[in-house]
Amino acid sequence: MTVRFLHTSDLHIGKRFGNLPEDLRGRLREARHTVIDRLAAQARAHNTDIVLLAGDTFDTETPSPQVLRQALAAIGGHGDLRWVILPGNHDSLAAEELWEQIRRSKPENLLLALDAEPLWLTPQAVVLPAACTARRPGRDLTAWMENYDTGAAVRIGLAHGAIQNFSEDGIGTDVIAPNRASLADLDYLALGDWHGLKEINAKTWYSGTPEPDRFKHNRPGQALIVSIPGRGAAPEVTTVDTGVFEWRTLALELFSGDDPAERLDTRLPPGSLRRQVLLRVAASGRTTLPGRTALTLAVAAVEPEFAHVALDEDQLTTDCDTTDLELIDHAGALREAAETLLAETQNPTLDAPSRTVARDALVRLFTYCEAIQA
Amino acid sequence: MKLTALRLHNVKRFGGRGIAIENIGKGVNVLCEVNEFGKSTCFDALHALFFSPYSGIPQAVQSLRPYSGGNPLVEADIETEAGRFRLRKQYYGGRRAQVSDLATGRLVAQADEAEHFIGELVRGGQAGPAGLLWVRQGNTGLERRTKAEDDGEKRARETVLTSVQGEVESVTGGRRMRAVAEACEQERAQLVTAQGRPKAGGPYAAALDTRDRLAAQAEALQSEVDALHEALDQRRRVRSRLSELNNPEDHAARQEAVTRAEARAVKARLHAEKLGTARAEAALKRSLKEASSAALTTYAQAVERHAKLTVAAAEQDARRRNARDHLVTSQNVLESAVQAMEEAEAEEAQARALLERLDRALRAKEASEKLAALHQTLTEADALRQSIEAGEAAVRVLSLPAETIDELEAAEAEIARLKAAESIRATHLRMDYVTDDVPRVDGDGLLLAPGQEVPLTGQTRLTLPGLGVLTVRPGIADGEAGTLADLMAAALSARNSCLDRLGVDSLAAARHRQRQAREQSDDVTLLTQRLAVLAPQGLEVLRERIATLEAEGKESFAPETPISDALAQAETEAVVSLDQVREALGAAARKVAEARRSVSELRPRQDLAHQAVIAAETEGAALTAEMEALNTQLGEASERDETVRRLSTQAEIDQGDWQIADARVQALESEALDLEAVEASLSRTRSVIDGVEAEKAGLAQTLAELTGRIGAQSEHAVEENLQETLEKLREADAQVARYTHQVAVLDRLRGALNAARTNAREQYFEPVLGELRPLLGLLFDDANVVFDDETLMPSVLRRNGLEEPIPVLSGGMREQLTILTRLAFARLLAKQGRPAPLILDDALVYSDDDRIEKMFDALHRQARDQQIIVFSCRQRAFSQLGGNRLILRDWRPDD
Known part of the structure; x- marks a missing residue:
């Protein structure tokens, strides 16, 4: 019996993008909300009814009521799918209020992977979650999976955090063992935190964010469709596009x-x-x-x-030679000024900022001269 | 550099054909043709050759292209110090640049290298003018200028100085410089003030404001977020604590602990009561036991004591009697000693009194004797004093003044002398009597003694007894006799006066009185001495002493013992002698001392004896009292043994009772529970439960509060807000950084531009002005321009001997000045060893012919060492210019 699910993470719903222009901000936020719909569509398209969210579903520990309730409503709207949500470092268990609210108003098809105990999807498939207890738990939360016997069921680890230096926030102290999948005899370890899709080994994957939020990874938004033929069998992982x-x-x-x-x-x-x-x-x-x-x-x-x-x-x-300076002037004071600035850009005794200033001043001079000629 | 030929093909109106100007020489060259002949085309082509790179098609190049299209080709031959070269450029199709050596025909450089070669030719060095000097029709520079600029220039007629300055800037690239500097300033002014502070209302200031506002906002939000996290943490702790407290096992354990403690407490209390009772009983028994035991002991001791006392009483009685006897004896001894002492004292007193009396009597006697002597002395002294006083009175009566006596003596001596003198001179009578019994002649009392000569001093009547009266009158002899008589009279008068005064009748009497007085005086002296012996300190002192003594005598002798009695007694007793009395007194005193010592020795003994009696009596009394008490206590002597037996039996019984009771107490104590500990344990277990309940209540309240707070804050999405604000802040920071950089860039550019301008001006303006000065006269007819030496400013214009202010320049003067400035530059460059051709394209349009001729003169004068190429359409005027006339020929390029 093949176990199939969609693996995604780092939705960061509620992110505001304060450093971008106002109108774009709205669009980007909107895209983060609607990513739920796109994930649902991809799940259906690939014939699975399980969506694993490996942490950082929400951008902060205190999303505004609208953000939270709209997200829950959207999940509830896709009632034919079962969603498993894991606290990440941005929405860790320390955000008690958040999880309390989710618990209170969650739709039935939303499963909370909050505790270190197996979460049975089907009698044949069990999820072993490692919820972030705090923003920086300071220990490998996946350790408990090793000694937990689940019989013949397919074991799916679900965790959020850094392996080696794959830490999205650049904090590499709370490292998940890279070989956790084999140590804990997992059939698949679904990881979140790294916003780019990344295969650690055949059974350990970062899904990346379905809707990118930065230039760092230079990838489109994607999610993973994972098919596990059975206990001990190698998973089959395919990527699907989800980004707007x-x-x-x-x-x-x-x-x-x-x-x-x-x-x-x-x-x-x-x-x-x-x-x-x-x-x-x-x-x-x-x-x-x-x-x-x-x-x-x-x-x-x-x-x-x-x-x-x-x-x-x-x-x-900026390469600048006499030919370029000719464009400013053949001779005279203007040319002299240009020569002075050019010398400064190439003067190794000046510090880098001063050279940059000189360079930009020269470019500016050039621009002015062009404008005057035009 | 000099131009020797210019050729062009397919340029502007020469589409598909070419023209050439050959044989351009030194000095002035003139191409004078009608308009539209192609002069300006030549000019533009030449300019492009030198300044437009072959590769590009800037507007200057585009304008070269004929309407029919094609590839413009420009070629020029030049002569430099390095040799003669041909420059060639073709634009658009087949674009290229070449430099070849005319002497060898060898290609020296092409493409970029050719451009570089050409660039070096016209490079004027740092801030210098190009190697070609241009003046174009109607304006002064090669820069494209707007119509407004030209109009403005026509309107604003400038002074020589500003014009020259403008021209220098123009030649050194200044016009574009100004535009660039202005653009730079403008852009900078939008951001910052002149002082470099962000300009209020400008985008830079706005960015800074935004940044600050966001920073403050972020800080506020951060503190809110911190508060929220703190509240969450606290709530977590509260909840965990509450769940601990609510653990049912713990609760049951606490209850169980209380129950157990209560049971233990009940048991302990019961036991404690029993123990209390037993202890009370034991205590009672113990006191009973102690009482009976004490009674026995007391009784036994009393019996024993009684026996002892009986013996002691007998001994004591003997002692008391002894003491009494001893006291009596010692009293007797003491009394006799005291009596002896008193007797001795009386004796001594008597002796002392006698001695005193005797002493006093003796002193009184002495005093009385002394007083009598003093009285005697006083009497004598008084007598002496009276004698002295009498003597002194006699002396006073007898004594004559010595000087009067001396005077009398002198008068007597004088009288004697005078008498002697008179007698010598006078008639002397001497009668010698016949017998002694005849009567004596007498005259006037004068008795003539026998044989005695008597001088006659005057008429003398002599009675001759019996005979009559003989009158003898001595004759008046001479004057001397009269004088003598006068002197005698005077002397006599003096003697009589003295005698009268002395109260004597003669000198002898006087001397007698004198002697008497002396004798009297001697007596007085003697008396006085005697008195001094008697009363050396005077009579008064003597009298005082007498008075003192008398007074003392009165005091010493009291009325009851009149001095006489005392004296009498003293006299009678004095027979015994004072020494004897004194000795008796000494003996008596010794006796007294002896007696007193004896008494002193005896008295303590007597005291001791007395005390011994008292002690003995006291002891006796005490013994008696104790005995009596014991007797009462012990009762009848016959029953005493019985009593002792009874008491000891009772004590034994009581002892047994106590031992039983005590054993019971000990037994109970050994199995006792510590009631205090049990109670403490009970209260502790109870307080645990109370504390837990109170803490639970408190925590529940805290929890409610925290939950409320967290809920409220969470709903405000503070973290999202903070995140957003921080992102905005980052962007704002970047924006500020961009503006800061921009300002730095503009500042740097401005600095570079200003430095270059200043440099150019310094380098060229003044030298050019210096070169220009001799040429300037051309502008103002025959006027002399006077320059300020320091500023080089033209200050006055002197024309026909009259000074005028410098006028603003007309258009004609302006263009002439332009040419002159170029000439000045040319001179400067030539002096610097870089001669440059000066090219004028219809440069004199506003000037009249007369002025043009003057300019020609200037040009020619200049052209001795300067190549000048003139393009002009004013054929008539320029026919006067002379110089090398240039001709346009058709030309085709070689290839």
């Missing part, structure tokens, strides 16, 4: 001779997707003064088409 927004980092490596605008244009996602893409252009390498201006202009030109665009030029070096 894509957080894409476009690594733009430039060389002095390149036309940055052209290079950018070829790498941009197709226009039909752009509305749902948050784009970060990470320019690196070298470019000329006109190249830099062109890049800025090109990015600014496409910006309105995207949900959001950020240009990161920190790794981009």
